[in-house]
Amino acid sequence: MVQTTVVIIVFTILFSCTLAILGAKRQVANSYLLQEQYALAKNKILECRLNAAMDFLYTMDTIMLSKNNFSYDELLHFVEDKTFERAYSDGFFSTFFEAHFSLKGSCDKRLDGLPEYDGTKFYVTLNYNISNLSGLNVCGEDSFYISCSLNFRLILDELEGAREFFESQLFSKFSEKLSKENVSEIVCEVTGLVKSLFNCDTIIENISVNENFVEAHYKLAYPTVYVSMFEEGVSNNIIVYYERPLRLEIS
Amino acid sequence: MFKLIDKAFSLIIVAVIVSSCLNNLYSLNVREYGEGYYSRLVCCQLLEKMLKEYGVIRLFHEAERGTLGPLLQHFLQENGVYEYTIIVVEFESEKITVGAGRLSGTPVKLVLFMGDRRMVLNIWFTK
DSSP: OHHHHHHHHHHHHHHHHHHHHHHHHHHHHHHHHHHHHHHHHHHHHHHHHHHHHHHHHHHHHHHHHHOSEEEHHHHHHHTSOEEEEEEEEOSSEEEEEEEEEESOOOOOOBOTTSOOOSSOEEEEEEEEEEEETTSOEEEEEEEEEEEOSSOHHHHHHHHHHHHHHHHHHHHHHHHHHOOTTTHHHHHHHHHHHHHHHHOOEEEEEEEEEOSSEEEEEEEEEEEEEEEOSSSTTOEEEEEEEEEEEEEEEOO | OHHHHHHHHHHHHHHHHHHHHHHHHHHHHHHHHHHHHHHHHHHHHHHHHHHHHHOHHHHHHHHHHTOHHHHHHHHHHHTTOGGGEEEEEEETTEEEEEEOSOOOSOOEEEEEEETTEEEEEEEEEOO
């Protein structure tokens, strides 16, 4: 009886050892699987970042190459917050992302895989959902910045500065010495200053001068070159303009 | 007494044989998992490096010009993995295959978009 018990104990110990070894190996295999899933998910997140940035920049590129004249408001609309989303699959992974692009942000993480430009920086908040046939489901948020080839902020600031300068100069000069004879002289002087200070051309239409007020319709045009980010060697000479009727009360 | 020794030895032998068989079977499996993980990790690293070095836009341009094959071949040779890596690029209706080695298992895929154009990079590392 004792002998049989000893044999059973020995056998049980051996069997337990085998199970313990198998358990340890199973854990090693699971850790490999987990690390593999992590590496693949990381790869897919990079893919999401790139595709989101490409969608935004490609849309912008297409618009900027489509015509030569852009109004101040159109350019302002470009730099407003925008959201892009896309859902796709590679046969194993299903990916969905929603990316929010804004001028406001403080993230200093650049996106590798796209060129760096001197133009405006857009801050991106990316929400992604990645799942695969193995049951992996990764949701998360990421943020980074991308740059584009045109400096939207500079153009808008130049036009805004030119507008303020032009109107205030015109007002002060007309207030000082207004007569029908020197209107063109004053206009020439102010438009020359606008050109040299803000690199803007000024076009004045329908100017009418009365004793108490001056009415004019003016247009400020900022010429620049847009260099395509996607079409090699392609650029577009564009003019960003600001126009409005102006009425200056001079009494 | 001899009966007991016989019994004990036969049980021990059976246990040792069973455990070594199971362990060997599982160790083979673990090795496979390890190799699979390693090869996928290398694939991910290669894709990341490729994107950093060339950028997405250049990959599309080279594919449009029909010169993506030589570029990827240069990339694999430069990184010393040409013999063990296979890259298959699906771009529009074309399939560009670069590299050498035994094609097995599932590839690591990268799907990229440029407007309405789609490019899928499939990569296998087989060392």
